Amino acid sequence: MTATLFAGTPTTSTGTPTALTGVPTMSTGMPTAPTGARTALTGTLTALIGTPTASIGTGTLTALTRTPTATEQVAGSRLARECTPPPLPGKIVDVNLTDTTGAAPMRLTVKPAKVTPGTVSLRASNTGTIAHEVVVLPLAAGQSIGKRPVEADNRVSEAGSLGEASHNCGEGKGGGIAPGFSSWVTLTLKPGRYELVCNFPGHYAAGMRMELDVTQ
Ligand SMILES: [Cu+2]
Numbered sequence: 001m002t003a004t005l006f007a008g009t010p011t012t013s014t015g016t017p018t019a020l021t022g023v024p025t026m027s028t029g030m031p032t033a034p035t036g037a038r039t040a041l042t043g044t045l046t047a048l049i050g051t052p053t054a055s056i057g058t059g060t061l062t063a064l065t066r067t068p069t070a071t072e073q074v075a076g077s078r079l080a081r082e083c084t085p086p087p088l089p090g091k092i093v094d095v096n097l098t099d100t101t102g103a104a105p106m107r108l109t110v111k112p113a114k115v116t117p118g119t120v121s122l123r124a125s126n127t128g129t130i131a132h133e134v135v136v137l138p139l140a141a142g143q144s145i146g147k148r149p150v151e152a153d154n155r156v157s158e159a160g161s162l163g164e165a166s167h168n169c170g171e172g173k174g175g176g177i178a179p180g181f182s183s184w185v186t187l188t189l190k191p192g193r194y195e196l197v198c199n200f201p202g203h204y205a206a207g208m209r210m211e212l213d214v215t216q
Pocket of ligand 1: 097106131132133198199200203208
């Protein structure tokens with residue numbers, strides 16, 4: 001038996017297909033996803049805050065137990081607060097050492113400029129941009145500050161020195177006070193006039209000298 005073929009031309013669909021009616025509804029699941037994302041970000045921020053705090057603490061401890069590197073010395077003003085002189089005996093004289101660009105003029109200031117004889121502690125702080133120091137030299141009667149002959153090495157003679165504060169972040173003699181740091185020294189001074197100088201090459205001539213009078 002032969003299958004009967006579909007007879008006739010197939011008719012096309014008649015009429016305009018009806019459009020879908022109604023606005024498709026939004027997925028009600030969408031708001032749930034952003035809520036979840038915000039929760040995750042909060043967690044990340046908390047983790048970031050915690051990590052740097054631990055790093056800062058470690059760095060501070062390291063800086064206190066060794067000589068600062070040159071890079072740290074340039075940014076020494078923050079560390080200077082961690083280099084405060086201990087309580088010192090006798091009369092306290094604060095010596096400030098400073099410059100602006102490492103060139104003249106440079107300044108050395110003494111406060112107070114007059115103390116009574118006996119135990120005197122100098123607290124020298126370097127607020128300049130390069131290393132400095134303070135050396136205590138006697139002044140002869142009638143001798144003015146700033147008149148010492150500068151020698152071939154651009155320094156003045158330290159003959160008769162009563163002591164110095166040039167130990168970075170420490171007491172007494174050393175290699176110089178780095179910018180932002182301090183040094184200190186305790187001396188016994190008799191009545192007289194003294195010239196406090198920075199004797200790094202060229203610094204005396206550049207202005208780093210000041211008088212300290214010891215008198216009753
Ligand atoms: Cu100096």
